[in-house]
Amino acid sequence: MDAPTAFSSGAPMRHLNTLGLGIRTTPDKGRGVYATSPLARGTLIEVSPVLLFTPQEWEEHGRHTVLDHYTFIWRIPGQPKPSMALALGLGSMFNHSSRPNVSFNRNIAAQTIEYTTTRDIAPEEELCISYGDSARLWFPVVDDADRRSESDQGEWGGLDGVEIGGVPDEEPDRxxxxxxxxxxxxxxxxxxxxxxxxxxxxxxxxxxxxxDAIKTMNVWVVDVDDPRMISSMLRFLKENALDTPELNHLRRVRKVNNHAILLLSTGPPPPLPGSLPAPYLYAVPRLAAKDQDDLQRKNLVWPVEPIMRTQxxxxxxxxxxxxxxxxxxxxxxxxxxxxxxxxxxxxxxxxxxxxxxxxxxxxxxxxxxxxxxxxxxxxxxxxxxxxxxxxxSPSASTSVSxxxxxxxxxxxxxxxxxxxxxxxxxxxxxxxxxxxxxxxxxxxxxxxxxxxxxxxxxxxxxxxxxxxxxxxxxxxxxxxxxxxxxxxxxxxxxxxxxxxxxxxxxxxxxxxxxx
Missing domain, CATH: 3.40.140.10 (Cytidine Deaminase, domain 2)
Known part of the structure; x- marks a missing residue:
């Protein structure tokens, strides 16, 4: 059940789909999905609805049936244990490959799975997904790369056929x-x-x-005289992806007398909104505080978040x-x-x-x-x-998972x-x-x-x-x-x-x- 292969045997099964895909049977892999015409990279193959099993239903019944080989983990936010999902339609027909040519995206909210090609696919080529770590699969992996002659090492010197899970167990207890x-x-x-x-x-x-010296780095800051602008400026920082990890240990605002200094970025900031003055460089602590005493010392340089450096x-x-x-x-x-x-x-x-x-x-x-x-x-x-x-695919951004x-x-x-x-x-x-x-x-x-x-x-x-x-x-x-x-x-x-x-x-x- 591995590696895209050409048709080898078996009469095609009749299946209605917009891309004219065929379902064929081969001796080594059983039924699989095949292209009958060229498919471009990024082609949406199918949006399959899923049938969900609760954790209890799956534990008591589902996993003891043949469905155990066809389901997907379906983790719902707030649910301590994952449900299991059976994809309807072509979703349950894709075979496994260590070099898949189809990706799949779960949409938890819509209870669907979207299947999309990851590269151009030729006619007569099987469409495959990855079932996961081959070391944990329940069937022997079949890989076209294993049937190549030694002289035909492929475009990448034979490494395009590597099956990660097939490592000889030289040290059983390692x-x-x-x-x-x-x-x-x-x-x-x-x-x-x-x-x-x-x-x-x-x-x-x-x-x-x-x-015991405080290490500093230069960052860009701007003076903000009107406190009502602080909220809008914090939104501006997020919208422009300026809330970067290297600044996580620092507070964004430092109050000095009757105005505030707003921390912008480590690099030159984009044009600022409103009538703000020009930004300038300011030295701030480079590292998070390692303890309470260190926190107090660094707060004199620039306000530091009350989190210790406890990686x-x-x-x-x-x-x-x-x-x-x-x-x-x-x-x-x-x-x-x-x-x-x-x-x-x-x-x-x-x-x-x-x-x-x-x-x-x-x-x-x-x-x-x-x-x-x-x-x-x-x-x-x-x-x-x-x-x-x-x-x-663009639709993945709307998916919950x-x-x-x-x-x-x-x-x-x-x-x-x-x-x-x-x-x-x-x-x-x-x-x-x-x-x-x-x-x-x-x-x-x-x-x-x-x-x-x-x-x-x-x-x-x-x-x-x-x-x-x-x-x-x-x-x-x-x-x-x-x-x-x-x-x-x-x-x-x-x-x-x-x-x-x-x-x-x-x-x-x-x-x-x-x-």
Whole structure:
């Protein structure tokens, strides 16, 4: 049940649809949906209504029937457990592919699923979606790439056929950590000493702790004499995507005598409304307060939000730790598969947090097959997210929940699936055109300086890695003591976390490799 294939056998089933799609049967995959004429990228295939099963109905009845193989997770905001949805029409006929050519978007409010092509599709080609992580599928994966001759490696040196879940289990117990974290109360807050990962502090944080001096940065501000303009100006900041993460620890307004100073942005602001004076640069604290004493000191420079700099003491539930383990496991699977195909065994997986709108991609290092030194897995994953965002249909912005799949790019493999609530729409508004806003990146080896700066510019939320890279890593390894790419001189900061637990082993790479 994998990979788009040409018709191989079986009489066509009669089915009425506007695109003349056919339903055919093949010996290896059973029934599937096929194109009978060329379909352009972005074509809306169908809007399928869904039949919903409550959590109780599904647990007691539905999951014990053949329907268990055809339903989608349907997470309704405010409902503690997800429902299950059976797509009616063509929605239940799409087979799985590790390289899907159709994405699907859930619309919770309308109780429909929209299916859209992610690339141009030729006649006689099967239309496939991704069912998710192949390691968790209940059937053997069939992939056309496995039937290629060795001389026909495809456009991307054979990596377009990578099946992420097909990694030989050389170490059966290497992911026992995941099971451990999924046992017990999943909402339990785990004590910091028991976490299997730790945050890498920025060089700036370390320097501030050592010297006790307040680090500052220049931002653009404007004087506002009329207090009635404050509300409209705050709306102006949001409408122009100026409420960026690097300013989250600062209050927007500072009162001085009889007027206010409004914080605008880190970069030159757009033209201001009304009769406001010209903006000017102002030094403000670069970092959040680390404790109450630090808060009082920084408030003398500029009002700081009463939140402490507690990323290292961030509260993690048992379920969230298990999610991190799964993300790193996914990256390791990508890396091992790449290594088996003769590539540098570095893998990357990008997704958003559980309970948020789905957008996911993986990146494969192809510097060897592409004969290009910059084809790193992190760059591939960013490219994969870019490709996904291009094919998102306009209707997705009105959906309460969306799942997105993507066609592989020259350095990326197919995404996997989860379910959740909206964030992509908000990310578009607040993050403008930044690719990784609100997303988390998992990678096997510490990203090099080039990839780390790409993550800064992409506005990634958090980065997790397993293996540090002394001398070449951009998230602490090159500096040897702290992360240098999220400090002075950059306009975005992301959390950097290194795996310190047991059970996760990554493939070896040569010392000095830029990962």
């Amino acid at each position: 992911f026992a950590e995941e099971t451990m974290w999924e046992v017990g109360n999943t909402d339990e807050i785990m004590p910091a000493p028991e976490l299997p990962f730790q945050r890498i502090k920025s060089l700036e944080e370390l320097e501030e702790e050592e010297t 290292e003491e961030r509260r993690w539930t048992r379920a969230e730790v298990a999610w991190v383990v799964r993300g790193l496991k996914r990256a390791i699977s990508v890396a091992r598969e790449a290594g088996l195909r003769g590539e540098v065994p570095v893998g990357t997986y990008v997704c958003n947090a559980p309970g948020e709108e789905e957008i996911e991609a993986v990146g494969v290092d192809t510097r060897l097959s592409a004969n290009h030194p910059l084809r790193h897995s992190v760059m591939a994953a960013v490219r994969g997210i870019a490709d996904i965002r291009v094919v998102i 969306t799942r997105i799949s993507a066609e592989g790019s020259p350095a990326s493999s197919a995404p996997v699936s989860r379910s959740g609530t909206p964030s992509l729409t908000a990310s578009k508004k607040n993050g403008a055109d930044y690719l990784l806003t609100s997303l988390t990146l998992f990678t096997t080896h510490e990203p090099c300086i080039m990839c780390s700066m790409a993550l800064v510019h992409s506005r990634v939320k958090d980065v997790f890695y397993v293996q540090g890279m002394p001398g070449t890593g951009g998230c602490g390894g090159a500096e040897g003591r702290g992360c240098g790419v999220v400090g002075k001189g950059v306009n975005h900061r992301f959390g950097v976390w290194r795996w310190t637990g047991e059970g996760l082993r990554v493939p070896d790479v040569s010392p000095g490799t830029d990962a």
